[in-house]
Amino acid sequence: MLQKKIILITCSSRSPRLNPFITDYIPVLLPKEDPTPYYQHATTRRWSSEIRKYDAVIFVAPQFNWSIPATLKNAIDFLCHEWNGKPTGIVSYGGHGGTKAAAHLQDITRGLKMKAIPTTPALTITLKTLKECIKHGRLDNELTQS
Numbered sequence: 001m002l003q004k005k006i007i008l009i010t011c012s013s014r015s016p017r018l019n020p021f022i023t024d025y026i027p028v029l030l031p032k033e034d035p036t037p038y039y040q041h042a043t044t045r046r047w048s049s050e051i052r053k054y055d056a057v058i059f060v061a062p063q064f065n066w067s068i069p070a071t072l073k074n075a076i077d078f079l080c081h082e083w084n085g086k087p088t089g090i091v092s093y094g095g096h097g098g099t100k101a102a103a104h105l106q107d108i109t110r111g112l113k114m115k116a117i118p119t120t121p122a123l124t125i126t127l128k129t130l131k132e133c134i135k136h137g138r139l140d141n142e143l144t145q146s
């Protein structure tokens, strides 16, 4: 694979200066085509190649405390260019449809320069929904007992 080299130029020469200190904090940009070899962890490399296989992404996200689950944000943050330009849809669910989670996720996907599908279905989860899931063997009975 063609290796890309990047130079960071410190654009201040006075003394004392802040520039070297700041330059240390500038992340080296990952190549857009295939950042995989640059990821430190095998799980990130696998996650990256998985997402790059697809042309579009649909997030099916519950609402946790007025936002998306932290695990989802973490999984998103592990990648970067992989999301860029991909069409994305959001289906949210929760006690009130998970609309706060959908709104946060819309902001996040906008920041990632994904192409948002404007319609975001929001499914309201009730006790009846849970009971139906249990009836069809999709959930543990404990969920309705708290």
Ligand SMILES: Cc1cc2nc3c(=O)[nH]c(=O)nc-3n(C[C@H](O)[C@H](O)[C@H](O)COP(=O)(O)O)c2cc1C
Pocket (backbone or CB within 6 Å): 062, 063, 064, 065, 066, 067, 093, 094, 095, 096, 097, 098, 125
């Ligand atoms: C930590 C936590 C926080 C939650 N916060 C909200 C919330 O803010 N609004 C809401 O409507 N539902 C909330 N819920 C309910 C979840 O959206 C609901 O339990 C959903 O079924 C979780 O998805 P899952 O069963 O696929 O994990 C919360 C659930 C958990 C566990």
